[in-house]
Each structure stands twice: as C-alpha cells, then as structure tokens.
Amino acid sequence: MEITIKYFGQIAEETNTTEETIRIENGNISNILTLLLKKYDGLKYKDFQVAQNQEIVSPETEITGAEIALLPPFSGG
Amino acid sequence: MKDKKPKNVFIKGAITHEFIGNSIYKHQSKTSIGAHNIFLGQVRADKVDDKTVSAIEYTAYEDMANQKFHDIREATFNKFNLTCMHIYHSLGTVKAGEICLFVFVSAPHRKVVFDALEYVVEEIKAHVPVFGKEIFEDQSHQWKKNT
Numbered sequence: 001m002e003i004t005i006k007y008f009g010q011i012a013e014e015t016n017t018t019e020e021t022i023r024i025e026n027g028n029i030s031n032i033l034t035l036l037l038k039k040y041d042g043l044k045y046k047d048f049q050v051a052q053n054q055e056i057v058s059p060e061t062e063i064t065g066a067e068i069a070l071l072p073p074f075s076g077g
Numbered sequence: 078m079k080d081k082k083p084k085n086v087f088i089k090g091a092i093t094h095e096f097i098g099n100s101i102y103k104h105q106s107k108t109s110i111g112a113h114n115i116f117l118g119q120v121r122a123d124k125v126d127d128k129t130v131s132a133i134e135y136t137a138y139e140d141m142a143n144q145k146f147h148d149i150r151e152a153t154f155n156k157f158n159l160t161c162m163h164i165y166h167s168l169g170t171v172k173a174g175e176i177c178l179f180v181f182v183s184a185p186h187r188k189v190v191f192d193a194l195e196y197v198v199e200e201i202k203a204h205v206p207v208f209g210k211e212i213f214e215d216q217s218h219q220w221k222k223n224t
Contacts, residue, residue, distance in 0.1 A: 008138055009208030010220045051206070054141035069138055069206075075221035076137075076166060076207030077118040077178045077198065 001025075003032070006069040014042045015070075030059035032068060048072050083147035087139065087168045091175035092117075100163060100181060110160050110183045114190035116198050118178030120171050128213040132172045133221060138206040142166075145205045149197060157193040159184045164197065166207060 002023055007015045024032060029050055037043050049056050053066035088096075097117070104110060123130045146164055153162060160183045167177040178201070182193045202223045209221035 006138065008136060008206065009210070051138070051141060054138075054144055069141070071138060071206050072208060072220065073222040074202070074204070074206055075209040075223050076135075076142075076205045077202050077223070 001063075001065045003063065003065060004067045005032070005036070006067065008069065009072040011043070011046060011048050011070045011072050014046060015040050024063065027063055028059065029057055029061045029063065029068075032063065033059060036070070043070075046072065083143040086143055086146045086164050086166050087137065088165050089169050090167060091171045092165055092167060092177065092179045094176075096165075097176070097179055100179075104161075104183060107160065107183070109185055111185045112187040112190045113181065113183045114187075114194040115182075116178065116180040116194055117176050118198075119176055120173045122173035123211065125211075125213070125219065128215065128217070130173060130211045131214045132170050132212045133177065134170050134210040134212055134218075135166070135168050135177065136208050136210070137166075137168060139168075142205050142207055146201070149200045149204070152200070153182075153193055153197050156196065157182075157184070157189050159189065159193055162193075162197070164201070166201075166205075170212075 002021050004021055006019050012018045049071045051069040051071055052061060052064060120133050150162060163181040165179040171177040180194060180197050182190050184190050210218050211221050212218050
C-alpha cells in the first residue's frame with residue numbers, strides 16, 4: 001500500500017522534506033521505521049514518537065494505511 | 078460553551094495584548110461567571126553558552142494538534158465545572174518577551190479555575206504536537222524541548 005509520511009521539526013531537518021509517500025507491504029510500524037532508518041541514517045540519533053491517523057502508536061501497531069507522522073519531542077507553550 | 082468540532086487554536090505570530098484584553102472584555106456579558114484565570118506563556122530569552130534566544134519559531138502537526146486541543150477541552154469540561162474556556166497558541170515566529178500561549182478558563186467560583194488552568198496547561202505541554210525552534214541572535218538555532 002501507499003502511505004503518506006509526515007516529518008516535523010528537527011526530524012524534517014534530518015529528512016530534508018516534510019512529507020513523502022512510501023510503498024510498503026502490510027506489517028507493523030516497526031517495518032516502516034526499518035525502512036526510514038535505512039533511508040535516513042541520521043534518524044537513529046533522534047528522539048521521536050510515531051503517530052498513525054493522528055494517534056501516538058507503538059512499533060508493534062499494525063499499519064492501517066492511514067497517515068503516519070514522525071514527531072520530535074513536543075515543545076508547545 | 079462546549080462544542081463538538083475541533084476548532085482552530087492557532088494564531089499566526091505573537092498573541093497581542095489587544096487580543097487578550099478584548100477576550101477578557103467579551104466575557105462581561107456572561108454574568109454567571111464570578112472567576113477567571115489566565116495563563117500566558119511568554120518566550121524567554123534563554124542564554125545558551127554565550128548566545129541568547131531572540132525568538133521561537135513554532136510549527137505544529139496542525140490537524141493532530143487541533144484534535145488534541147479539542148480532546149483536552151472535552152476532558153477539562155468533564156473534570157471541572159467551568160463556564161467557558163479558550164485556548165490560543167502561536168504558530169510562526171514569536172520574539173522573546175512576546176506571548177505564545179493564552180489559556181483562559183472561567184467559572185462561577187474561584188477554586189475550580191485554579192485547578193482547571195493548571196490541568197489544561199500541563200496537558201497541552203505533554204500531549205499537543207507543537208515544535209519550537211529557538212532562534213539565536215546570530216540566526217543559529219536549537220530545538221526546544223518541554224520538561
């Protein structure tokens with residue numbers, strides 16, 4: 001399936017893009033992370049959480065096809 | 078004052094004293110209110126080594142952030158007996174000394190507004206995907222992290 005991945009803050013600095021589409025077979029979030037860590041070497045030094053369909057998920061969560069976002073530490077307020 | 082659809086909490090640039098004053102003024106017609114409590118987040122000119130923060134540039138995962146603000150509103154109304162509540166957060170550049178977060182809670186009596194305001198601000202800091210880039214006077218930057 002095709003999945004939209006969004007990047008924010010210092011993660012977007014690392015990937016040099018704020019959004020892209022990737023193709024991936026069914027699986028879980030960790031499969032996406034493996035793929036992205038291969039593509040963007042510097043990501044492994046970064047602290048981030050993953051959201052799927054705007055909810056924070058764990059690496060074991062199954063991919064649904066909804067939008068994925070890589071979120072660095074929050075710093076609102 | 079409860080509403081079901083997430084509304085847009087974000088304001089471009091700093092939140093001005095006129096906006097804040099006007100928001101207070103608009104509550105004069107709501108005469109069941111006896112107590113307001115307001116939190117204003119202000120950009121600090123932090124010193125890091127020999128550099129000083131001159132501004133913070135805010136970005137957000139806006140759809141998720143507005144949904145989270147909405148969830149926080151709902152949870153706060155369920156937990157506390159408030160008459161109304163308003164949250165505004167800046168996006169884009171806010172200079173040191175300017176206001177970037179405005180939380181305004183109102184109730185018939187005072188006790189509830191103290192507890193409710195702290196709850197709302199802490200929930201925002203912990204759960205809303207907003208990202209602050211601290212810009213130094215020499216235009217270099219570092220990423221802010223809530224503690």
